[in-house]
Amino acid sequence: MALDLRICHLYPDLLNLYGDRGNITTLAQRARWRGVAVEVTEVPVGTPLRAAEYDLFFIGGGEDRQQVLAAGDLQQGKGGALREAVEEGATLLAVCGGYQLMGRYYRPAEGEDLPGISLLDLATQHPGKRRPRLIGNIVIRWDPPPAGAPPTLVGFENHGGRTVLGSAAHPLGQVVAGFGNNGEDRTEGAAYRNAYGTYLHGPLLPKNPWFADHLIMLALRRRHGEVELAPLDDQIEAQAHEAAVRRAR
Amino acid sequence: MTDLRLGAGILAGRLSAALIRALGAGGATTMPGRVARAVAPDLLARLGRRLMRGSVLITGTNGKTTTARLLTGILGRAGWRSIHNRAGANLPAGIAAALLAHSALDGQVRGDVGVFEVDEAALPLVVESLRPRVLVLGNLFRDQLDRYGEIDLVADRWRDALRRLEADALVIYNADDPLVADVARDFPAARTFGIADSSVRRGEALEHAADGRYCYRCGVPYRYEAVFLGHLGAYRCDSCGTARPLLTVAADNVRLRGITGSVFTLTTPVGRADVTTTLPGLYNVYNIVAAATAALTLGTTLGLVRTVVRDFIPAFGRGEQITIEGHTVYMLLAKNPAGFNEVLRTVLSGARPVVAVIAINDLTADGRDVSWLWDVDFEMLREHCRAAVVTGIRAHDMAVRLKYAGLPEEAITLEPDEERAIHCGIDLLALGEPLYVLPTYTAMLRIRDLLARRGYVRAFWED
Structure with a gap:
């Protein structure tokens, strides 16, 4: 039976700051190279989300103004639909600003809290304009890595907000080099069921193809049962991964 | 007193410029301005007023x-x-250096x-x-x-x-x-x-x-x-x-x-x-x-x-035409998604698929974050580029980008060393075919520096 993967790209025109579409390209290409039929649907602000029609959701990061628009739109039904989908086993990847919006709230340096959708048990606070943004290359130790994958994830982070996890969220990994969630507790990202949030862009998936495959597996498994992904020649990606690890140190 | 201070600032700046040039340490395009402003902080305003x-x-x-x-x-x-x-x-220091020199x-x-x-x-x-x-x-x-x-x-x-x-x-x-x-x-x-x-x-x-x-x-x-x-x-x-x-x-x-x-x-x-x-x-x-x-x-x-x-002749690295071993080489600075897309459209507008060297650095002047490479429409290269040599500090990132843009892996050559990459590009050319070099800012300066040492171009501060 032919496999198919249905990807939902949320707010592609608003939250696309750091090459985020590279994550979509990577998921789609790596699935197609295995003969999986891929359909990517873009869901912008104001368009209803029929969450049951997708296996994998992606949401990226944006500038403050764009993030406010997306946060408002998530409160109009999309947030609840996403929570429900993840409870039912859907796969989700949220990066940077999108990651913050998956939490309970984002508290800016001044002004009112931006409500999140409480899909991940975390909250984010901006420490004030005088505190530096957390910017730079980052390497984390993946906790735990899926079988066969190397132990590290690499990327670039650039965020003002500091994120603290609650008890229901497991960190995606531990910081080896860089800042991570808040620059203090060495945690990076969050995981809950098949939902992942992270500050790693770069974008995340091209230089961490094993994470892309992990997400594709999780997403396919829900409708297609246990599936095997044929190995690909990842030499170029592995070299880029190693180069990024060296660059971060 | 303040005039003395201005004079001292100008003197300090000019001396440092002479020193940098005498040492062959570059074009003295910024440092003299820094030195002069350290002595006379209002130098920019006071010299500017004399124009x-x-x-x-x-x-x-x-x-x-x-x-x-x-x-x-x-x-x-x-x-x-x-x-x-x-x-x-x-x-500001670079502008001060230009004023100081005159x-x-x-x-x-x-x-x-x-x-x-x-x-x-x-x-x-x-x-x-x-x-x-x-x-x-x-x-x-x-x-x-x-x-x-x-x-x-x-x-x-x-x-x-x-x-x-x-x-x-x-x-x-x-x-x-x-x-x-x-x-x-x-x-x-x-x-x-x-x-x-x-x-x-x-x-x-x-x-x-x-x-x-x-x-x-x-x-x-x-x-x-x-x-x-x-x-x-x-x-x-x-x-x-x-x-x-x-x-x-x-x-x-x-x-x-x-x-x-x-x-x-x-x-x-x-x-x-x-x-x-x-x-x-x-x-x-x-x-x-x-x-x-x-x-x-x-x-x-x-x-x-x-x-x-x-x-008008294009400025250094901005559509500049260079002759290397009988081949025409165009160097087009490409430092952000909008600019890169335009450079690609211009280079790929001809009928024949091209050979290109893409040089990506991640130094401060380039931006340390190379995620922007994924905002560039490199998919344009798929039908219009027959060979791409990727080089620079972030050559590996660029190789991955081209792979996912759909270029066949045999069309991508990874060569982190810039000089070897240029030669590799030239070796791929047919008779009369031009080479397109598309670098980020510091990669452009580095490649021009290499070419200047071989006598193909003048140093950028003399251009």
């Missing part, structure tokens, strides 16, 4: 160096002596007018010091997010800079850029430039890298009648009616001729002129129209503009 015809400042994400060089060329032909940061050192110890400046390109983020400070007579705002694209932060923050700095302008100053801005127009449209003395020929539009839909999608006032997406480049075009907000301002100076009847340049009609308040240029791409049409608007504002004639544009 009889004042200063023209040029800022924008892309095209500053070319626009400033065009303007200096036109003013020079009109008999004005310009002081100009030609080598592109565009922070100042006597008593603070007398040997020049009539300052033509300075200015870093986008440094604009308020430079405006405050130099009190320019004319300010040219070119365009605003996402660039070096790790350094400048969000594009809205840069726009806010420009708003701040406009508030600091003298009452008799004039602002010249790109009306096709909604982000720029929003900064400048309410300034009392403003002139605009843009493209009037909708035949060169890319369509009505924005490309992925477009930034200014939403009306600044009401957050509704702009409706475009024509998109020319990135988010530049003829736009309107259907909610509040904000639209592209009327164009004072425009390019009409534009005919792009790929890498060899373009021809177009310049329409101005003082008449029309047909213009020919060897500067390639639509982005250079914008640069020419910007420089022409500034030159006409300062009182030069349209005929002079036309002559200088026709004879």
